[in-house]
Amino acid sequence: MFEEELKLPFMGKVLAENLPIWDECIEQDFVQKLKKGTLEKSKFKNYMIQDSVYLKNYARMFGRAIYNAQTMAEIRMFYSVLNFANDVETQARLDFLKQYDIDEKAIEAATPLPANQAYIDYMMKQAKEGTNRHILMAILPCMLSYAYIFDKINQDPEKGETYQAFIDDYVEDEVGSDAKTWIAFTEKMCADSSEAEKQELAQIFKEGSYCELAFWQMDY
Numbered sequence: 001m002f003e004e005e006l007k008l009p010f011m012g013k014v015l016a017e018n019l020p021i022w023d024e025c026i027e028q029d030f031v032q033k034l035k036k037g038t039l040e041k042s043k044f045k046n047y048m049i050q051d052s053v054y055l056k057n058y059a060r061m062f063g064r065a066i067y068n069a070q071t072m073a074e075i076r077m078f079y080s081v082l083n084f085a086n087d088v089e090t091q092a093r094l095d096f097l098k099q100y101d102i103d104e105k106a107i108e109a110a111t112p113l114p115a116n117q118a119y120i121d122y123m124m125k126q127a128k129e130g131t132n133r134h135i136l137m138a139i140l141p142c143m144l145s146y147a148y149i150f151d152k153i154n155q156d157p158e159k160g161e162t163y164q165a166f167i168d169d170y171v172e173d174e175v176g177s178d179a180k181t182w183i184a185f186t187e188k189m190c191a192d193s194s195e196a197e198k199q200e201l202a203q204i205f206k207e208g209s210y211c212e213l214a215f216w217q218m219d220y
C-alpha cells in the first residue's frame, strides 16, 4: 500500500526497513486468529483493555508535540493523528468493553502487561527528551503498521466475519490515505536532518515497530 512512499529519500528507506517487521506482526497467532475470526473473545477483550491503556498514554505524547510545534501545519498533523487515536480507536474500545461492564475507571486501574509498559516507556522517553522529529518516529509505527496490517488482512480470502467491524475502523476511515499524508509530512520535517540524525530517527522508528510486534505477541 505504500508503493509511492517507498520512493521517498528518507521515509522510503525507513518503510523498507520496517515492512518485514510488520509482515512478521501479521504472522502472529493473535493477528491470524483475528483475521480468521477464530480469536477467543476473552483474548480480544484483554487486548482491548491493554490497548485502551496504551492509547491513553499514546494520547499524552501529543500534549508535548503540540506544545513543541513551530507551525500550524505541525499542529494540524499531530491533531489529525490524535483525533483518530482518541475519537475513533479509544471510543471503539470503550464501546466494546461496555458489554463486560468495563468502563473508563476500570481502564485507569488496569495494570499494563510488561510489553505494553515497555512500549509506553519508550514513547514517553521520546516525548520527554526528544524533539518533534523524535516524537514523530515514536508515534508513526503505531498508525502506519495498523494501516498496513489491516489493509493486508482485509484483502485476505481467509478472512472471517467475527472481527470485521474492528478491521473496518482501519480500512474504512481512510487511515490508509491519512497515513500517506502523515508520511509526506514526516519526510518534509526530516528533510534537513543530518545523516547522523536520520540514522538516529530511523532507529527510534524501528524500535517502535519491534514494540508493535511484542504487543501482538503478548499473552492475553
Ligand SMILES: Cc1ncc(CO)c(N)n1
Pocket: 051, 054, 055, 085, 089, 141, 142, 143, 146, 212, 215
Ligand atoms: C499497540 C497499538 N499500536 C497501534 C495502534 C494503532 O493506533 C493501536 N491501537 N495499538
